[in-house]
Amino acid sequence: MDADNGSRDPKIDDAPMQMDSGNSSAAQAKDDPQEELSQNMNKLHIEGSSSGNGSPSFRRKPVIIIVVGMAGSGKTTLMHRLVCHTHLNNIRGYVINLDPAVMTLPYGVNIDVRDTVKYKEVMKQFNLGPNGGILTSLNLFATRFDEVISVIERRADQLDYVLVDTPGQIEIFTWSASGAIITEAFASTFPTVVAYVVDTPRSADPSTFMSNMLYACSILYKTRLPLILTFNKVDVVAHQFALEWMEDFEAFQAAASSDHSYTSTLTQSLSLVLDEFYNNLKSVGVSAVSGVGMEAFFKAVEASADEYMETYKADLDKRREERQRLEEERRKENMDKLRKDMEKSGGETVVLSTGLKDKETGKSKNIMGEEDEDEEMDDADDDDLEIYTEEEDVIDEDEDEEVDRFGF
């Protein structure tokens, strides 16, 4: 926020100064076209730089928890459990549903994608299948996501957590443009963590466990957000085996070797690769049904939010600065080009390279004397000759004239 003020103040200070000097020398500028041109450029400079340079405000609270996971891993049931936990413990939560296709929700929501887009209507209207329908609904919703962020920002002081449920088809959220837009919108405004829900009983098989971990790994690297491996359904199977496999790859290899298929060899090799990935993760075991592990889950969320502030936020600031620098460079380049064009045309004529051959326009826009133009064009022609190839030499004379008229 300080950085925000720091970057904005100079522009506020600069503006009146530029305006004053412009007013006092207005008469002089009128007489001197170059002076007028220069003032116009400076005005443009102020307007150009006043937008896009301010970094959005950033708060420490609420923490956004995006719940993702394979279909049926228990995301919605876990959301329900988390909502109950927050109610019981006077934790101030806000609940968002991003699954357009869910029929009923066991918990009350504050913002529901289904209120904005009707998934079945989208399917009908765009002639889509179920997955296309969900994807398009989410895309449509993403176009309004700035409003969602504004709503949360307005309530930020009264909130501790924002819980976000996502569609069952995980790839729709994690690999779509809208998923990226939504995640980035959250992550650039609030501390954001991803809770990756794992169906623990199903992951007792080493191959399934490995594919689940690979997916989690890809999400971690794609979002660059802190990720909590949330082993759900521990009321059915305890997640101890998973922790063991993650800590000791030999234990995992021993389990995988009982399977003699080629996937087993691949799985064993991958376990070595994922060793580093496991070090960057927090793991908790929970049961959305019994409520076991909620304290541990929220502790992991808090630790991840701290991690976010230390690493992701710093990275985000760096990327934002870099983007601003590039934007500033590009803007300067454009302004230089514009300045040159305006100087060339005396500030009155703007020649657009439309690619259209319109002799009339060329003549009527000409504010230079015919002779001057011919001279200038001849010069340009001379310069250009150097880069013509033999093929271009065969352009007929008429065409040469046209090129001259529209050339810069």
Ligand SMILES: Nc1nc2c(ncn2[C@@H]2O[C@H](COP(=O)(O)OP(=O)(O)OP(=O)(O)O)[C@@H](O)[C@H]2O)c(=O)[nH]1
């Ligand atoms: N035993 C047990 N069952 C669970 C638990 N969590 C979820 N389930 C069951 O798992 C099934 C799927 O749960 P959902 O919450 O719908 O899973 P989801 O990930 O939201 O599903 P989609 O949104 O369709 O991908 C349901 O039958 C739940 O009752 C749990 O902790 N323990």
Ligand SMILES: [Mg+2]
């Ligand atoms: Mg669900």
